[in-house]
Each structure stands twice: as C-alpha cells, then as structure tokens.
Amino acid sequence: MNLPEKEHIRPLIVIPVYNHGGTLRDVVVRVLDVCADVLVVDDGSTDVNTREVIGGLPARLIRYEENRGKGEAILRAASEAKRLGMTHIITIDADGQHDPADLDRFMPVIREDPLAIVVGKRFFDRTVPFSSRFGRGFSNFWLKVQTG
Template identity: 35%
Template sequence: MNERVFVLIPSYNEGKVIRQTIRSLEGKPYTLVVIDDASTDSTYNAVRDLPVYYLRHEINLGQGAALQTGMDFARLHDADIVVHFDADGQHNPADIPRFIDVLRTQRVDIVLGSRFLRREDLKAVPRFRRLLLRLARLANGLLTGLWLTDAHNGFRVMNWRALKAIQLKENRMAHATELLMQIRRNRLRYIEQPTHITYTTYSQEKGQRWSGAINILIDVFINKYFR
C-alpha cells in the first residue's frame, strides 16, 4: 500500500539544528513539511536547498498554530498519515516506521509517544523535566479524562480520520492538552508507544520552565470553561 506520509516539522529559530534534523529524515518515503513560525534566524537558509515544502508564518503564532498550518497543508494534499516531529533533533527518525506499523496493526487513529513506558527512556529525561511531566500528566488527566503516561510528548503519528477531526485553536504549547481533549471528544482510537527523546544542551536550554507550565494550564482552563 503506497500511503502518503507527511512529516510536519514546526520550527521557530531552529536554524542551528534543523538542517541536521531534516538530513536524518532524507531518503525515506516521506513528504517533509517545515512550518517556519516567523523565525528571525537562519532557518530559511538552512533548509532552502533541501527536499522539503517550506511554509512560513509572517507573525510568530506558536507551535500549536504551526502544527495546524501543517495539518491543513497535509489535508489539502491528501495525506494518509501525518507525523508530528520536532525540529530540534530530539525525536528518533527510526520511531516513525514503528509507530506507523502500530497505527495499522492496532487499528487506532493516533499513536502517542511516551517517555515513561521503558526504563531506558525514562532515565534519559532530566530530573526537573520528569517532575514537570508528572504534574502535567495529573493536570491533563483531570482536564481531559485521558490518563496517559506522558502528557506532553510532541512525537505523534495519526491517520486520515484523526487528521480530519483535529482542529487546534490553542496556538501555543497548550495545544498538546487541547489535542487530547479533541481525541476524547471525537472518540478517536489511541494508543501510547515508547519513544526515546535525546536531550542535548541545546534542547534543554530552550525547554519548558515552571512559568511556562503555569501559562499552559491557564490557557487550557480558559479554553475548556470560557470559550
């Protein structure tokens, strides 16, 4: 079966690393889509000669908005499968075919990555990040009713049914919780699978802080109860 697999790579000021990330995906039967969220660095020059679709926001809107732009593009081009893949090199390209196989064999609509299903993956997560993720799991479970082991893993693979159903309105990082709400609302079939995240000095320097986590909870609460 020749399914069209679109790998969506949201990017904001990832010019230092995005070329290496895309190179790791080249040669695979994927359509690569970079969504540049109004970067002010060398992102465009880093990817301009690579075999990717390049989409750009003129105003910085956030990762949720970038993913939605990519999903809209994938729908227009009749994608069968969509992959969410971070630009900073944290995700493992070898997990993509494994997740696609699970999507098919388990007959689910979306496969969600988890850092908490294998001991070796959990050990790689910095201690402070691990604490934030456990708190996020609790908050997400209470807000969405989906008690996942890893509430904010950006590596996901979805089929056409999920692609059509999910419409992200949360432009920034609260989109991860909103996506879970939409999984439940649309009765999408889901499963978690272990994935390994590579934490570099670069990725940790730009990672989530306490203040950011609090802002996410505020955004999600407003979205759930006041919109």
C-alpha cells in the same frame, strides 16, 4: 467518512520549528532518510533564515512571519497534508531530541488502525532540564487522563 485503506497510508512528516536553526537541517536530512514527504512549518523564527538552512533539500516550507504557537503550526500542517492528499501527519521536533529512525515504528500501528492517534513517548533522564521534564510529565498525565 472516507477511511484510508491500510495499503494506501501516505504520511506527511511535519517539523514545526521556532528558533532551532542550529539543529533543523540535520533533523530534516535524517527525516528524509526515512520518508520523502516532509513539511517544515517555521513559526516565526528569528535566529536564522529557515529557507536558507533547508535550501537544496526536497522538503516543503511554510513560514509565518510572527510566532503563532506550535498548535497553530500543526493545524496549518494538517490543512496542508489534506490539500496534498496525505492520510496522516507525524510530527517530529526540530531540536533533535526525537530520533527520525523511530518514525518507522509508527507505520505498523497506523496501518493496523488508520483512525488511531499514535503518540510516541520519550524517555528522559536527569540530563534533560527540569522544566522540560515537568512539561513532558504534565502533558503525558493529561493525555493519559483523556485517553485512558
């Protein structure tokens, strides 16, 4: 296995999107302020024309005509990252709930352990809908069970 050298980390920031046209452009602009390599994977959005929303921005776009699920979007992004010679992918949601400024916090961890899977943890309070809090809590629980 060829391991990325610590000095040669090349992350691709991946923004999977499904019907978040109202927040997507702002998220892409904010991510581009931190990293130049951005890939938007449109998972069959029906609310807007994603190509027009991000038009003029130096971000790559892959678009599915039909919704295939976030997992498929991320797998496609990983394949694209490999094709482009990137060493890592970092995903950020298109709904604006992640702060792109936090992306810089991942880099020291990736450099220290290039094979690590790094997961950010969002803090959520009562302003976040119960269904979202439940889903995040459920995911966090199983991640903890699997990884310790």
